[in-house]
Amino acid sequence: MTLVLDAQVTDTEWAQIVDRISRRRFFGGAAGVAAALALSACGSSDGESDSASDTLPYTWAEFSGDVPRDPRRVVVLDGRVDLEFAMMMDYPIVGSGNFWFPDAKAGFQFPGRTIEDASFVNVAGDFSTNFEALLALEPDLIVITAIGYTSDWYGTERLSSIAPLLVVGDDVEPIAGHPVDWRGALMAQASQLDRVTIAEASIAGYDDKLARLRPMLQEKLGGKKIVFGVQTPTGFLVHQRNLRISVALDAGLDVLFRDDDNAENSFELSFEQLDTLAPADVIIAQARDQEALDAIKSQPTWQRLPAVQAGNxxxxxxxxxxxxxxxxxxxxxxxxEAAGRITAGQ
Structure with missing residues (x-):
């Protein structure tokens, strides 16, 4: 039986689940227990003991706790921000959430970095955690996003009873009044984990690529009004502040509807209001699903937009x-790609 829990499970039910899993491990792994006892009887070196128990104090957003300096079995629960952070910290990742991409392996979105042997610990499309799968991975660190932690999407209290938590986010506090500052967030978190050099190298890689592409992006997209958003079954959600917009600003581009002070980071347009997007020269959107994509493409108000008619x-x-x-x-x-699209249409 697969044990999939959400935050509504009672303490009594949780205790019973852990007891069942613990008993199954004990009786099913007698040889492993015997080997562990034998190793314990022989003793271990001080270096090994220190490595396993060495921790660092860490604070981010509403979280504060101690985390292992050099974790050996790391599980992430969302599969985006938390996964990327764990990758950049060179953590050994054994499990991942897979809410967003049910048919893909963990890390596939980062070319050359797919984690072939990482197991999944949730049901695709659901924030509920498969605690049986999580416990079986025997993590010594669980990485969770700040929004997941503060919203208690995954059952924070129960997660913390399995392994130490590391809460991460891609922006600095306060979350408004400035563009998303992923650099500042990365460095602030990495410095607490004694991994500044790794973080600096990843930022340098981005900066090098930006320096190479920025002149071309300025030439092709400079002065063009760009809209970012999400196509939905009922309209269009306009993004005003997220990482994509920060990257566009790094490139010196003009983001239509940018608003660093809107705590919601976006606003929604109905199909009837899509003419609000008429000033846009380029629309870069994500579709929640094929249904949303099909729905908006069939709307006359969408079809009349200059960016749509220009193929941009x-x-x-x-x-x-x-x-x-x-x-x-x-x-x-x-x-x-957007720059190439503009060039082809000129």
Whole structure:
């Protein structure tokens, strides 16, 4: 039986589940227990003991706790921001959430970095955690996004009873009043984990790519008004502040409807209001699903938009909405594609 829990499970039910799993492990793994006892009897070196128990104090957003300096079995729960952060910290990842991409392997969105042997710990399309799968991975660190932690999407209290938590986010506090500052967030978190050099290298990789592409992006897209958003079954959600917009600003581009002070980071348009997008020269949108894509394409108000008529609409997906240097570098490729689209249409 697969045990999939949400935050509504009672403490008594949780205790019973852990007891069942513990008993199954004990009776099914007698040889492993015997081997562990034998190793314990022989003793271990001080270096090994220190390595396993060495921790660092860490604070981010509403979270504060101790995390292992050098974790050996790391599980991430969303598969985007938390996964990218764990990758950049060179953590050994054994499990991942897979809410967004049910048919793909963990890390596929980062070219050359797919984690072939990582197991999944949730049901695709559902934030509920498969605790049986999670416990079987025996993590010594669980990485969780700040929004997942504060919203208690995954059952934070129960997660913390399995392994230490590491809460990460791709923006600095306060979350408004400035563009998304993924660099500042990355460095602030990495410095607490004694991994500044790794973080600096990843930022340098992005900056190098930006320096290479920025002149071309300025030439082709400079002065063009760009809209970012999400095509929905009932309209269009306009993004005003996220990582994609920060990358566009790095490239010196003009983002229509940008608003660093809107705590909601977006506003929604109905099909009847799509003419609000008429000033846009380029629309870079993500589709929640094929239904949303089909629905908006059939709307006369969408078809009349100048960007649509010029063929200057690019559709991407949710992997580029948030993250750090890896995601930002990939989104530069999307902007490069947009520049090519503009050139082809001229």
């Amino acid at each position: 609409v690019l559709t991407s997906d949710a992997r580029y909405n948030q993250g750090f240097a890896l995601t930002a570098a990939i989104f530069l490729d999307v902007l490069e």
